Amino acid sequence: MMAPDANPSTMQRFIETTSLAAFAALLFLWSVPDVIAARNALLALLLVLALLLKPDFSQLSACLRQRSVAIPLLALTAWIALHCAVLAWNPGRAWHEAAQWFKAVPIFALGVALGQGPGWRTQPNRVSAWGGATVVAYLIYLIFQVIYKPWDLPAPAGQILLQTTRIGSRDLASYLGTALVALQLADLVAYSARGRGLVNGPVWLRVLALIAATALTVATMTRNALPILLLLGVIAASAFIATRPRQTRLRAIALVAVAAVLLASGIAINVKHDARWARFASSVAIGLDIEHQKAWLAQEQTPLPLNAQGLPVDDSAYMRTAWMKGLLTEIARHPLGVGYDRNAFGNALRADYGKWVTTGHGHAGVFDFTVGVGIPGGLLLLAFFVALAATGLRRWRDDRDAAGLALLLFVVSYASRAFIDGIVRDHMLEQFMLIAGLLLALAHTNKAQQA
Numbered sequence: 049m050m051a052p053d054a055n056p057s058t059m060q061r062f063i064e065t066t067s068l069a070a071f072a073a074l075l076f077l078w079s080v081p082d083v084i085a086a087r088n089a090l091l092a093l094l095l096v097l098a099l100l101l102k103p104d105f106s107q108l109s110a111c112l113r114q115r116s117v118a119i120p121l122l123a124l125t126a127w128i129a130l131h132c133a134v135l136a137w138n139p140g141r142a143w144h145e146a147a148q149w150f151k152a153v154p155i156f157a158l159g160v161a162l163g164q165g166p167g168w169r170t171q172p173n174r175v176s177a178w179g180g181a182t183v184v185a186y187l188i189y190l191i192f193q194v195i196y197k198p199w200d201l202p203a204p205a206g207q208i209l210l211q212t213t214r215i216g217s218r219d220l221a222s223y224l225g226t227a228l229v230a231l232q233l234a235d236l237v238a239y240s241a242r243g244r245g246l247v248n249g250p251v252w253l254r255v256l257a258l259i260a261a262t263a264l265t266v267a268t269m270t271r272n273a274l275p276i277l278l279l280l281g282v283i284a285a286s287a288f289i290a291t292r293p294r295q296t297r298l299r300a301i302a303l304v305a306v307a308a309v310l311l312a313s314g315i316a317i318n319v320k321h322d323a324r325w326a327r328f329a330s331s332v333a334i335g336l337d338i339e340h341q342k343a344w345l346a347q348e349q350t351p352l353p354l355n356a357q358g359l360p361v362d363d364s365a366y367m368r369t370a371w372m373k374g375l376l377t378e379i380a381r382h383p384l385g386v387g388y389d390r391n392a393f394g395n396a397l398r399a400d401y402g403k404w405v406t407t408g409h410g411h412a413g414v415f416d417f418t419v420g421v422g423i424p425g426g427l428l429l430l431a432f433f434v435a436l437a438a439t440g441l442r443r444w445r446d447d448r449d450a451a452g453l454a455l456l457l458f459v460v461s462y463a464s465r466a467f468i469d470g471i472v473r474d475h476m477l478e479q480f481m482l483i484a485g486l487l488l489a490l491a492h493t494n495k496a497q498q499a
Contacts, residue, residue: 089185131385162492182231223471225268259310291448344371374397412468439491440455454487
């Protein structure tokens, strides 16, 4: 392992600072609309800076060649290429769309290179530098999401929070919020176990930042965030309690109970101010009847069905339920997939129902992906998620490594969200791959240094 320079030069410090600034700017801009050129320029700049950081290519190769992660990733990439060439209904379109996956794979390698490169003099400093840049970028994005809401609109706060802002939709903000909470939970749990977390700063400030991130995520008024927050809370609480000495475990349980009450309070506020919950159950029940209700196939042209009270169903709950059942139906009808496409679901629906269908994707990334590249592709994607999460779990179990726990919770956050949101595509996939590669490298480098 190449030892970091004990007395870095001014140029080395400049490269380190510039790489962090470019990384944080990229994370902020990745969800802002109409800045694709800026994103790609920042990615190119990060690649150059990663090389200027002079990584140890033997360690970089060792990290990328971890069999548990490399095998499903390479197998999935090979399957997508084979599928585009042989099984796709429209090979030209499939190759064009698959470019987003073939771009995401080297971005994953770029994340590994950034996390593995020497610098910052010690491994803990390197972890806190990259971890801190990620947390700050996402937290600032969420804050600006709330600031840019149309607060001069004469409407209840709940309705104002539902509005899209100039820096992206609330769905994207919600997804980033759950990822941010995952990283902050990993930081606090690792700090409690070893006194060394993912970021630097006093504990009270980190707790305050976690509360702020949770509140901002709940404030996106997206119901899909709530079960993910609960899942992350359960995993983090289990890890926290398990690391406590037996004599202090009761105090740990009490602290977790307090945190659970705060989270439940936030969820209760969300439910109270979101009128859509009142029609949720009836909307789900009607959404399951995809054979008779057709609004889910052409949302713009077909009126929403009415519930038992004669009121239109809740649009989101009805559509997502119907799309989920439709996705499973199309996967069963086309087990080998229809071709890589962000709108593969719509392509399958038009083949089965007619050209009048306007639905594109089903807002459930894992299932949309599976409709495109078939059940083998969907299973390989899940295997890749499991491999990353298992690697993080091993690093946490073996050495209470903050980067390992962050990798575990970050992957759980993304993968579980990908079952109910359309995030396995475009810049959302790229973000996941970059940060997953970064955390994988940080955990792997820490293990190599200890060895």
